[in-house]
Amino acid sequence: SLQDSLNQPENKEVLRYRTSSQTTQDLYLRIVALDRFDGTSWKSSERHVTDVPDQLPSPSGLGPSVQVSSIDTSISAADWYAQNWLPLPYPASKVEIDGRWRYEPEGRTLVGDRGQTTRGARYRVTSLLVEPTAEQLADAPAAPSRLRSEYTKVPDSLPSVVARTARGVTAGASNAYEKAVKLQDWFAVSGGFRYDTQVQSGSGSAAIVRFLKQREGFCVHFSFSMAAMARTLGIPARVAVGFTPGTAQADGTVSVGLKDAHAWPELYFEGVGWTRFEPTPSRGTQPDYTMEQTPSGTPTDEPTTEPSETSEPSAAPTASDSCSPEMKKLGTCGGAAAQQPDNGASGGGWSATKVTSWSSLAVLLVVVPLLPMLWRRRIRTRRLDGSGGRTEQDATDRILAAWRELTDSAWDFGVMPDDSLTSRRAVARMVRIAGLDDEPAQAAQRVATAVEQVLYAPHPRPAAGVADDVRLVVAGLRAKAGRRERLRALLAPRSA
Structure with missing residues (x-):
């Protein structure tokens, strides 16, 4: 069904929304989570549903140290669009909608009851923009045993080459976060994969193996394969299905069409919760927390050299201050130059620190536009x-x-x-x-x-x-x- 949507000759509008968010690049509209992998397909587990609470519970695994902001989004579904699940920004904390809707807590989804669909629905969602850092994800402790046993389960029928490839791609990674980023980058950047909506979706336990060999497919192939490989590495994983953020319109709304249909993997990190990754090349956006340099593993509060005689902070920009995530991905940042204390011996002239800072800025002004x-x-x-x-x-x-x-x-x-x-x-x-x-x-x-x-x-x-x-x-x-x-x-x- 998703492949049919992507291959429609017309990008027919499915949804239109208006949001308080300053940027929509991370505002994926999630329909359902596929959490059961039997080696042949990914499916949504049958779970207990409840009445939709006035305030949805706090997301599973989200800790107080992670930066979070609240977003309000008003959504209108097309009159022809009849879907059993309600597209929502993730994670939603409050949903205001009329009709017969029920709440499934594990996947944080709303599902129609007794024939209720999204056809012509008008609703308002308050959701959270969760912004973890690479360090928080790298330092995440092990997931609870119940969650780990359910979401790292892979069947015996899964060909061994899947796990073997996952280990090869993530060789050298020291934690689950580094492994997840290596998997994402292998699919999206370095692995030679090609995005193609015309290929056969495939089925059966050999479908992932065929995709890994031929290296061409669309979001279903990329998300299903990354989630399966993450599970073989002991990282809790599932697949979300929904829409990428859509296209901004002149009137301030955002239009979501059939060709924005998408699937992406969600991996669980304790202290952050279920976290989006984007392995599909040329689709959606890779989250900022996957674009940062991989933490070295050296505690930042332990100095690696003798402290200088002055403890005054330097005003000069460091490599991390002036280096965007994209530049880090390209490897163009370089190391930070060692800063020498300014002893004032120049009698008011330019110190070595100032010269270095302004020289670095000049180089950046020349190099960045040429990247x-x-x-x-x-x-x-x-x-x-x-x-x-x-x-x-x-x-x-x-x-x-x-x-x-x-x-x-x-x-x-x-x-x-x-x-x-x-x-x-x-x-x-x-x-x-x-x-x-x-x-x-x-x-x-x-x-x-x-x-x-x-x-x-x-x-x-x-x-x-x-x-x-x-x-x-x-x-x-x-x-x-x-x-x-x-x-x-x-x-x-x-x-x-």
């Missing part, structure tokens, strides 16, 4: 360099990497990607919108044909020269673009 361009060049080089093994699988991987580069390059020049299209239709759309001439247009069509060959042919014959064809298309895109658009594609590429 998208540098990152984009690095990605393009990696995708098109043609290096690697010479097996048939290696050739297939290179063609798919070249295809990603082609669609990202078109995006840089203003042709928004549409994942619902086949490669052939996507190229036809690209050629039409960009106005490509004969030679670049033909090169783009050759790339599409090569992609079709490796994806759908019974006996694929990977074509040669695909990287050169992509470069030819990029040159054509650049030639057709105006000066302003070329600068934008170079300095602020949309795909980066």
Whole structure:
């Protein structure tokens, strides 16, 4: 059902909401939690339901030290949208709605009673924005035994390669949080996975193994696999199904459409509770607490060097102050320079601390605007360099990497990607919108044909020269673009 929604030709509106939150990037609308994994599928357990309380109980596992703020959201469901579960920001603390609704405490969901659905529903939700730090997640103690035994359960039928892969991906991690971040990053960034809503969902115990081998799928594959792998590592996990935050409108509301349908894993950390992760590339947003540098494990209250003679705090920005989560992810922050005490020997001149601080600021002002361009060049080089093994699988991987580069390059020049299209239709759309001439247009069509060959042919014959064809298309895109658009594609590429 979720795959059908993602592949609809029209992004029909499901919900519209208005919220007091300053940002909606973390305002996923959650429908139901799938907490029972039998090796063949993820399902929602049958649990006892109660009347909806005026004030929902505090979220399980959430401690007082975690930063929390309250958000009010008014939601309107489309008249055609009939769903048994009520989409809610998580975790909701109060729900005001008319009709026959019941509350399921374990998953914190509202379910319709005696035929009640979301059709045309108008409701108001007070929810919590939970903002744990990486340190709080890393220091989380073990989950209660009842919760751990239920939410780390995997069936004997699960192929051993799933657990073996999970251990390999998380090698070197010293706690559950580091393991969770490594899993998320492997799926979303470094593992070579590709988002594709056209692939078969699959079923049975081999579905995850097939996905791990082929490395292409949509949110169902990514969330189900990460949750299963987390369980094999002893991390309590389940899968949430709902919608990503939607698209802001000119009138201040936010529209949520069919193509915002999504699934994501929730992992449990004692002191924080059920915590969202985002392993699906190009969908949703990765939470800030997963973008921070992994804690070193060294207690921060134990000095590693002899204290200096002065205990005055330095006004100079440290590496952590001036380094955004994205920069940390790219590894461009560098270490903090050792600060020497200012003894005032310069007689009012600039101290070493000031020189270092202003120099660092100047470097940041120069480097930060160039990061998208540098990152984009690095990605393009990696995708098109043609290096690697010479097996048939290696050739297939290179063609798919070249295809990603082609669609990202078109995006840089203003042709928004549409994942619902086949490669052939996507190229036809690209050629039409960009106005490509004969030679670049033909090169783009050759790339599409090569992609079709490796994806759908019974006996694929990977074509040669695909990287050169992509470069030819990029040159054509650049030639057709105006000066302003070329600068934008170079300095602020949309795909980066």
